[in-house]
Amino acid sequence: xxxxxxxxxxxxxxxxxxxxxxxxxxxxxxxxxxxxxxxxxxxxxxxxxxxxxxxxxxxxxxxxxxxxxxxxxxxxxxxxxxxxxxxxxxxxxxxxxxxxxxxxxxxxxxxxxxxxxxxxxxxxxxxxxxxxxxxxxxxxxxxxxxxxxxxxxxxxxxxxxxxxxxxxxxxxxxxxxxxxxxxxxxxxxxxxx
Amino acid sequence: xxxxxxxxxxxxxxxxxxxxxxxxxxxxxxxxxxxxxxxxxxxxxxxxxxxxxxxxxxxxxxxxxxxxxxxxxxxxxxxxxxxxxxxxxxxxxxxxxxxxxxxxx
Numbered sequence: 001x002x003x004x005x006x007x008x009x010x011x012x013x014x015x016x017x018x019x020x021x022x023x024x025x026x027x028x029x030x031x032x033x034x035x036x037x038x039x040x041x042x043x044x045x046x047x048x049x050x051x052x053x054x055x056x057x058x059x060x061x062x063x064x065x066x067x068x069x070x071x072x073x074x075x076x077x078x079x080x081x082x083x084x085x086x087x088x089x090x091x092x093x094x095x096x097x098x099x100x101x102x103x104x105x106x107x108x109x110x111x112x113x114x115x116x117x118x119x120x121x122x123x124x125x126x127x128x129x130x131x132x133x134x135x136x137x138x139x140x141x142x143x144x145x146x147x148x149x150x151x152x153x154x155x156x157x158x159x160x161x162x163x164x165x166x167x168x169x170x171x172x173x174x175x176x177x178x179x180x181x182x183x184x185x186x187x188x189x190x191x192x193x
Numbered sequence: 194x195x196x197x198x199x200x201x202x203x204x205x206x207x208x209x210x211x212x213x214x215x216x217x218x219x220x221x222x223x224x225x226x227x228x229x230x231x232x233x234x235x236x237x238x239x240x241x242x243x244x245x246x247x248x249x250x251x252x253x254x255x256x257x258x259x260x261x262x263x264x265x266x267x268x269x270x271x272x273x274x275x276x277x278x279x280x281x282x283x284x285x286x287x288x289x290x291x292x293x294x295x296x297x298x
Contacts, residue, residue: 032262053231067240
């Protein structure tokens with residue numbers, strides 16, 4: 001394979017790795033990278049030297065995607081964008097993996113809360129927070145005579161409080177974790193990467 | 194830390210004049226002393242452009258006819274530069290003060 005063909009192949013792989021970006025952004029990145037390579041070669045470097053400086057095309061593309069995801073997540077501040085940002089880094093960062101696990105647990109807890117509220121609406125006699133001899137649980141009981149339901153209709157405001165606390169905890173977690181995973185600025189408390 | 198410093202140095206460089214990627218990389222390496230990898234500056238430039246802290250345009254180099262993407266700082270970029278410069282000055286001042294405590298008589 002000639003040097004030029006190798007460069008074309010590398011640039012094609014770069015474009016492919018950036019394929020989920022808008023076409024004009026992707027083409028712009030590839031065009032700019034080509035311009036850089038041509039400038040370097042014109043100043044005496046070999047194609048091999050330049051390409052090895054960039055590293056694999058997929059890794060170079062990953063840097064763009066990381067920067068863009070960080071920019072979008074921090075810019076929008078939406079829970080979904082922030083959570084997606086953390087999830088996309090979970091396989092590369094222990095902090096992101098732990099945060100993702102915590103988010104999953106919070107989501108499960110929220111799901112259970114919503115489920116119990118739904119059951120209370122559908123079956124108010126059997127669903128609730130039950131306390132009996134040696135047991136206490138939230139959910140559905142087969143025999144309502146076997147325990148005492150202590151929340152009654154207070155289950156609804158209690159569920160609202162729990163869901164609000166879950167949302168606040170998740171939001172707080174994301175607001176602490178995402179800036180530490182995103183590219184740092186000088187002087188920021190987490191600027192130690 | 195290096196990424197953050199690269200961003201600050203880059204905005205400072207563009208505050209001086211519009212530059213293209215390779216020129217920025219070389220000046221950050223030689224003038225600012227930042228050991229950046231060959232392609233490291235482009236994702237950063239891309240993000241700053243998306244954040245509208247820089248504006249870019251393609252120009253043809255009159256000497257060799259090659260297209261180059263030139264970046265210039267925007268007003269929002271200048272505001273960000275001022276904020277980052279203040280933040281960095283305060284941090285470096287505190288750190289210097291801290292490090293010098295052990296050499297005081």
